Amino acid sequence: MSMSSKVDRGMFEQDENIADSPRREKFVPQRTFGTAAERARRNLNAKLSNPLAGFSHAELRRQGRKFALTHEIGDDEDVRAFELGAVLAQSPEQYANVAGLTSQEKEILRQEFANRWSQPWSMEWVSTSWRLPTSLLFLPKAKIEDFGRIADPGLPGKQIDETVVNGAQIWYKHQFGIAGERSRDTWLVGLINAAPYLCCAFIGCWLTVPFNHWFGRRGTIFLTCCFSAIACLWQGFVSTWWAMFVARFALGFGIGPKSATVPVYAAETAPPAIRGALVMQWQMWTAFGIMLGYAADLIFYQVSDPPGIVGLNWRLMMASAMFPALVVCCFVFACPESPRWYMRNKQYYRAYQSICTLRHHKIQAARDLYYMHTLLEAETSMKLGQNKLLELITVPRNRRAMVASEIVMFMQQFCGVNVIAYYSSEIFLEANFEPASALAASLGWGVINWLFAIPAIYTIDTFGRRNLLLTTFPLMSLAMFFTGFSFWIPETHHTARTSCIALGTYLFGVVYSPGEGPVPFTYSAEAYPLYVRSYGMALATATTWFFNFVLGVTWPSLRNAFTAQGGFAWYAGWCIVGWWLVLLFMPETKNKTLEELDQVFSVPTRFHAAYGLRQIPYFFKRYLLRRDVRPEILYEKEEVVVAGDAGYNA
Structure with missing residues (x-):
């Protein structure tokens, strides 16, 4: 069946055939299709979901051969690979039904699905080498407040207790x-602490699209690493607060485009079977960078000032964050460029060379490259004549994806995680930890934050994005309340006070790391349709960095006004708000194709909100009262066909 014959479902009817079960709603076809522009917009995502649907194997072989010969890609063996690859691109999992594949090729394709983590060394190298250094690149700088000596030996001890910032x-x-x-x-x-994220929100993230267009993925990474290295070194030489602000603001030119480019590069180079897991590893290695930042606290804690230099310890720490940037600059061009970027620039043979290094066999490379080509052709042929940023708002399907993405990005900051990440040492000092113990406790939080992000590689595609957040938000709220209220323990009970405060922050890290940590970037990267995904990701990253800035700049004054108890309770309350927002406005996206996501985001907001509210009594009946009730199914996967509606086919 042609993909263009499928209909965007957006209206509901009651399924009266299900007795003694929760109300079940399903889609029915829309009979009123509106203007030609509206029909084209509704049909756009269906065409992008699989532009090869409906072609016979013979026609696909012909298309694959023509593509290879037209663009002069390789020899006869490569032409054969594209003939078979075009057929496989239509339905990769149906490789057993493709005539012409050798037994060895079928075994390689079988292993791709049976053992998805078995990848060429080059894919593993790219996966780790880019994400790890680039995550470290900005995180120690983002956490640079943790670096350096905890206290000036010449300062009175009471000034340590009065400080409101870290490291x-x-x-x-x-x-x-x-x-x-x-x-x-x-x-x-x-303001100094949050300066990089101010730049990210209003300038840095919005440079992602032009930088990637002009310089490619590798060039963007190289350029932003250069910005980061220069800014880090600059920070080590400043002598005034405004010079520190300017240096840290310049850091945003590195953080912003890089934070959006690396996940995109991962998505464009990874095999489909592990794409989601590889994209979310950005957050996992981000947590690893936080942990190393805390480790650096302890490493440089004892650095003393030589004659003629004031503050050598914190200056060295500020400048030391340039080294990951320099490492990336050295080997970034040893990694292959994104094949999709080469295709955008009509460099087909270089795209084929690039993807061949990232796959076990030429058949896999030709399959994925030809599918990229068909998607790009579909995107190019579908110009609706409207600004892409406006498409995010004016198209209901895109608007619902934007709302859900903005919720998770906003809550990634306003759950309060960076209160702990930025000011943990100061929080522990206020709890009467010794300086070295405060740094060690911060390191412990960093280790937990990283270790508990690892299980999300598996749970994010099994338990689900929405379920992870609905489970962890209440637990994060409890951990925040517990941490804040622990400050009421009298100082005479020093051990109990310090233990409870440390325990509360650790418990928060345990539940944050597999939930609100990795979900936002993964969700935002998949919720938007392809033709507006770059703009959606730019908006998503700008959102998270803006509210990162808000949190960083307001916490010192917030803690002074609310006390530690009130400050932690404030963010505990936001975790409760986040739970309701996710319940009402965030659809689940796990294990869904692009077409199925179009169906999911075609559900009107009021219907999804009502569905979310009905999930509350279902949960109590099923899991607390142990009743045998079936879950409500809001959207169906079966295809709906409108016979004879030729006017809908665009």
Whole structure:
């Protein structure tokens, strides 16, 4: 059946044939199709979901051969690979039904599905070498507040307890003259801390599209690493608070485009079977970078000032974050460029060479490359004549994806995680930890944050994105309340007080890492349809960095106004708000094709919100009262065909 004969479902009817079960709604075809532009917009995602649907194997072989010969890709063996690859691209899992494959080729394709983690060394190298250094690249800088000596030996001890920022800031804020309790000082400290994310939100992330267009994925990574290295070195030489602000603001030119480019590169080079898991590893290695940032606290804790240099320890720490950037710059061009980027620039043979290094066999490379080609052709042929950013708002399917993406990106910050990540050492100092113990406790939180992100590689595609968040948000709220309320334990009970505060932050890390940690980037990368995905990801990353900035700049003053108890309770309350937002407005996306996602996001918001509310009594009946009730199914997977509607086929 032709993909263009499938209909965007958007209206509902009651299924009266299911007795003694929760109300079950399913889609029926829309009979009113609107204007030609509206029909084209509705049909756009269906065509992008599989532009090869409906072709015979003979026709696909002819197309594959023509593609290889037209673009002069390889020899006879490569032409054969494209003939078979075009057939496989239509339904990769149906490889057993493709005539002409050798037994060895069928075994390679079988292993692709049976053992999805068995990849060429080049794929594993690209997967780890890019994400690990680039995650470390900005995270130690983002956490650079943790670096350096905890206290100036010449400062009175009471000033340590009065500080509201972490690590190196405790040192340089005195040197910069912003160490007082005045409102101006606390806001300046917060502004310096959050400066990179201000740049990311309003400038950096929006450079992603032009940078990738001009320089490619590798070039963008190289350029942003250069920005990061220069900014890191710059931070080590400043002598005023405004110079530190400017240096850290410049850091955003590296963080913003890089944070959007690396997940896109992973999605474009990874095999389909493990694409979701590889994309979410960005967040896992981000957590690893946080952990190493805390480890650096302890490594440089004892650095002392030589004659003539003030604050050598925090200066070295600020500048040391340039080394991951330099490492990436050295080997980034040893990795293959994104085949999709080569295809965008009509460099077909180079695209084929690139993807051949990332697959076990030429058949797999030809299959994936030809499918990229058909998708790009479909995207190019479908120009609706409207600004892509406006498409995010004006098209209901896109708008619902945007709302869900913005919710998870907003809540990734306003769950309060970076209160702990940025100011953990100061929080532990306020809890009467010794300076070295505060750094060690921060390192412990970093280790937990990383270790508990690893299981998400598997749970994100099994348990589901929405279920992970609905499970972990209440637990994050409890952990935040527990941490804040632990500050009420009298200081006379020192052991109990410090243990409870540390335990609360650790428990928060345990439940944050597999949930709100990895889900937002993965969800945002898959929720948008292909033709607006780059713009959607730019908006998503700008959102998370903006609210990162808001959290970083406001926490010092918030803690002063609310006390530690009130500050943690504030973010505990936001976790509760986040739970309701996810329940009402965030559809599940796990294990769904693009066409199925179009169906999911075609559900009107009011219907999905009502469905979410009905899930609450279902949960209590099923899991607490142990009743045998069946779950409600909001959207069906079966295809709906409108016979004879030639006007809908675009």
